[in-house]
Each structure stands twice: as structure tokens, then as C-alpha cells.
Amino acid sequence: MEAEMAEVGTAYVLKNILTTRQTGPPILPKGEYGTGFNPDMPDTLPSWLTEDDLAYFVSKFEKTGFIGGLNYYRNLNINWELMAPWNAVKIKVPVKFITGELDLVYTSLNMKEYIHGGRFKEDVPNLEEAIVQKGVAHFNNQEAAEEISNHIYEFIKKF
Known part of the structure; x- marks a missing residue:
């Protein structure tokens, strides 16, 4: 997944995630929409998201990548096990x-x-x-x- 995200770039990935209006769980269909789950990504940003905001987020994710967030989802079964005492x-x-x-x-x-x-x-x-x-x-x-x-x-x- 990280390689596919790198292929389209951090700015594309973040804009795709931030502007989605698609309901339901995020599904990243390989090949169908590229690496995004927002097939209707707008050309322009919504009024609540400025180019400066997006550039700031991009600068942070370019340093850290998306691996932390992706690993959370990769680890869901273990997370459930670790949280079991609080069930x-x-x-x-x-x-x-x-x-x-x-x-x-x-x-x-x-x-x-x-x-x-x-x-x-x-x-x-x-x-x-x-x-x-x-x-x-x-x-x-x-x-x-x-x-x-x-x-x-x-x-x-x-x-």
C-alpha cells in the first residue's frame, strides 16, 4: 500500500482522503480507482480546506509517511485482543x-x-x-x- 501511495504522491492521497463524500467504510479497490477510495475527488478544494492547510498536512506526512495509520488497520485483530479487558x-x-x-x-x-x-x-x-x-x-x-x-x-x- 505504501508503494501505491508513493506512486501517486502524498498530496493526492491526502486530498483524496480529506475530500471524500463517499459513505461506508473506506475501501481501496486496487486498479479500479487507483489508490484512493474517493472516485469523485474534486479538482478544487472545499471551502473549509485551504491550499496552505493541505500543504501543511502534506509536509508532515512526507516526513512520517502513512505507515502508522496503515499499521493500525493491519493490526486490528491484535488490537481487539489487547482491548479485551475493557470489553x-x-x-x-x-x-x-x-x-x-x-x-x-x-x-x-x-x-x-x-x-x-x-x-x-x-x-x-x-x-x-x-x-x-x-x-x-x-x-x-x-x-x-x-x-x-x-x-x-x-x-x-x-x-
Whole structure:
């Protein structure tokens, strides 16, 4: 994967990831779309992502590469084993959950049902609210920065 990413370049990979509106889990179909899971990558950046922002991210990933993130996914089975002692542990602090309606995690198999069907509330008993932002994808802190800040402010000011 690292070789395929290197072939198209760091800027392409990051722009492809950051601008995706494709829902569901990220799938990198070899040969079909190249090395990206965003077949509809726009020519221009969205309003929330500047060329300077992209250049900054590119400069950081050019130093480190993508291996850390890729290794996390390569290691999922071991991660599950390592986290087993915390299986079924409830999160008991107050929580406000915020996601975008186009987020690739939120739109993954059974995730909406988990969040809105009561099982999330069972695991997080002090869940105060689950916010789903319209028209927003995975990078909601950047796509809707002011709205996210307002949600965080309204949540923490009561403590």
C-alpha cells in the first residue's frame, strides 16, 4: 500500500482522503480507482480546506509517511485482543457525541442502528445527546468548525 501511495504522491492521497463524500467504510479497490477510495475527488478544494492547510498536512506526512495509520488497520485483530479487558466497560462520564451524516464510520454497517437504536446509550449511560450534522463528512471539526466549537462550548459550560 505504501508503494501505491508513493506512486501517486502524498498530496493526492491526502486530498483524496480529506475530500471524500463517499459513505461506508473506506475501501481501496486496487486498479479500479487507483489508490484512493474517493472516485469523485474534486479538482478544487472545499471551502473549509485551504491550499496552505493541505500543504501543511502534506509536509508532515512526507516526513512520517502513512505507515502508522496503515499499521493500525493491519493490526486490528491484535488490537481487539489487547482491548479485551475493557470489553463491556461502560463510559460513565457525561458525553455529547457529534458526527456527520456523511461520515464513513457513521455510515458503516450497523453503526446508525447502534447509535440511534439504544445500544450506544447502554454502553455510554451518560450520553446526553447524539448530534448528526447534515452534509458533513468525517472531518467535521474542519468542515463545520464553528458549529463544532459551539456544541463543545455549550456542553462544557455547564460543568
